[in-house]
Amino acid sequence: MSKVSCEIIKDMLPLYYDGVCSDDSKRMVEEHLSKCNACKIELEKIQDDIHIPEKTIMKNRKDSNVLKNISTSWNRLRLKSFIKGGLISTLLIASIILIYVGLFKWDIKSVSTDVAVISDISETEDGYIIFYSEINDGYRLSRLKYDMDREGNFYVIPLRTIIKEEAQPPYGLEKFYNFIDIKDQELLRGKEVKTIYYGTPKDKILIWQKGMELPKTSEEVKKQFGLN
Numbered sequence: 001m002s003k004v005s006c007e008i009i010k011d012m013l014p015l016y017y018d019g020v021c022s023d024d025s026k027r028m029v030e031e032h033l034s035k036c037n038a039c040k041i042e043l044e045k046i047q048d049d050i051h052i053p054e055k056t057i058m059k060n061r062k063d064s065n066v067l068k069n070i071s072t073s074w075n076r077l078r079l080k081s082f083i084k085g086g087l088i089s090t091l092l093i094a095s096i097i098l099i100y101v102g103l104f105k106w107d108i109k110s111v112s113t114d115v116a117v118i119s120d121i122s123e124t125e126d127g128y129i130i131f132y133s134e135i136n137d138g139y140r141l142s143r144l145k146y147d148m149d150r151e152g153n154f155y156v157i158p159l160r161t162i163i164k165e166e167a168q169p170p171y172g173l174e175k176f177y178n179f180i181d182i183k184d185q186e187l188l189r190g191k192e193v194k195t196i197y198y199g200t201p202k203d204k205i206l207i208w209q210k211g212m213e214l215p216k217t218s219e220e221v222k223k224q225f226g227l228n
């Protein structure tokens with residue numbers, strides 16, 4: 001054993017470890033340590049005490065990296081679901097628009113002739129067929145479609161949207177003087193017009209047939225078309 005007691009060395013070990021003791025003290029401690037195992041173990045304990053927090057820090061750092069990774073993959077998931085959600089809502093909006101157009105804007109449904117009244121059918125000197133058509137169910141008519149089949153049957157088809165809209169004055173196609181320029185239609189379609197119907201091939205009202213005598217159009221109606 002050395003002249004310096006282990007107690008004094010133990011007191012000095014922290015200072016020695018931190019390197020803040022004088023050169024003399026340092027020499028003294030080292031000399032003691034070279035001979036005293038108990039104090040060497042004390043020094044190792046100090047080193048361990050210091051090292052444990054470092055290890056803990058390293059571990060914490062690892063943990064925080066794990067957390068970072070989790071948060072990164074969480075963000076990736078969120079981005080994925082965000083994109084997914086975006087696609088889904090785009091599809092949803094597209095479907096809603098299609099349904100809306102289909103139900104409210106697409107003139108697809110022909111109107112039954114049960115609610116149609118054709119009156120005041122006449123013929124002008126130029127061969128126009130003029131008639132008044134009225135839809136009486138109180139709902140709007142969106143369009144009249146003209147169609148002709150191979151046999152020369154000409155159809156004036158009243159169409160409306162699937163979701164009906166109430167007809168409001170001033171009325172349009174619901175109460176309407178219409179005229180068919182037969183010569184023009186024959187020229188356009190390259191076929192002779194033999195009959196004119198209001199409605200569809202399955203549900204129709206005859207307006208005119210070839211050879212049918214029609215009253216001459218009144219001056220009053222002609223004026224409406226600017227035919228005089």
Ligand SMILES: [Zn+2]
Pocket residue numbers: 005006009032036037038039
């Ligand atoms: Zn000692």
